Amino acid sequence: MQPTEELFRDDATLAECDATVLAVETDGGIVLDRTVFYPQGGGQAGDAGELLATDGRRVAIADTRKHPEHPGVVVHRAAEGADLSWLAPGTAVRAAIDVARRQAHRRFHSATHLLCALVPQPVDGCSITAGYARLDFHMTEPLDKDLLGAGLARLVAEARPVHTRWISEDELDANPQLVRSMSVQPPRGQGRVRLVEIEGLDLQPCGGTHVANTAEIGAVVVTKIEKKSAKTRRVVLGFADT
Ligand SMILES: [Zn+2]
Numbered sequence: 001m002q003p004t005e006e007l008f009r010d011d012a013t014l015a016e017c018d019a020t021v022l023a024v025e026t027d028g029g030i031v032l033d034r035t036v037f038y039p040q041g042g043g044q045a046g047d048a049g050e051l052l053a054t055d056g057r058r059v060a061i062a063d064t065r066k067h068p069e070h071p072g073v074v075v076h077r078a079a080e081g082a083d084l085s086w087l088a089p090g091t092a093v094r095a096a097i098d099v100a101r102r103q104a105h106r107r108f109h110s111a112t113h114l115l116c117a118l119v120p121q122p123v124d125g126c127s128i129t130a131g132y133a134r135l136d137f138h139m140t141e142p143l144d145k146d147l148l149g150a151g152l153a154r155l156v157a158e159a160r161p162v163h164t165r166w167i168s169e170d171e172l173d174a175n176p177q178l179v180r181s182m183s184v185q186p187p188r189g190q191g192r193v194r195l196v197e198i199e200g201l202d203l204q205p206c207g208g209t210h211v212a213n214t215a216e217i218g219a220v221v222v223t224k225i226e227k228k229s230a231k232t233r234r235v236v237l238g239f240a241d242t
Pocket of ligand 1: 042109113205206207208
């Protein structure tokens with residue numbers, strides 16, 4: 001099965017694209033030749049949305065995952081009970097994501113990179129959803145909720161541009177300090193790795209969807225800091241405006 005063309009990697013603002021169905025799997029997984037749907041990975045939840053036909057038929061997509069057997073193939077998971085009878089290899093569809101959910105993922109994901117800049121310890125866990133983001137730091141010292149919240153607000157207000165660029169796996173191997181996270185290793189096997197840079201602040205391999213400027217993150221708050229284990233401090237973020 002050919003790898004899916006992942007349009008969201010180079011433009012996280014794309015809300016929809018035209019695509020062709022390549023396969024409909026027995027468990028309701030739909031494979032397209034190209035997509036704007038981000039598959040769960042790197043701690044970030046998958047996109048939801050819908051696939052639309054030109055005649056108005058549609059199928060709701062509840063989640064997006066990486067294919068368990070075929071590297072680089074994105075699987076769109078149809079919502080429970082969806083009618084897939086009109087979908088077959090060759091069917092033309094318009095793939096449209098749930099933009100509000102994606103925007104929440106973008107804001108939270110970039111916010112977690114700001115947290116990485118504020119807390120220099122290694123990351124050993126990460127979860128980014130539309131409702132919250134949490135990041136686990138490998139450390140024993142306590143973290144101050146108010147200080148972190150103020151730091152985040154300052155970095156958001158600095159309105160720093162966020163860029164992505166690709167490097168080869170060989171370049172990454174030559175610069176191991178770029179791997180910021182202990183648990184989330186950059187996706188391998190396609191010869192190149194994407195870097196996300198928050199100008200003047202943070203640079204790390206990451207395949208996720210980000211805002212274009214930290215100002216777009218808006219009002220985030222540290223809702224909780226937990227001592228998850230003797231060597232882990234968990235920081236949970238929420239939106240102040242929801
Ligand atoms: Zn990331």
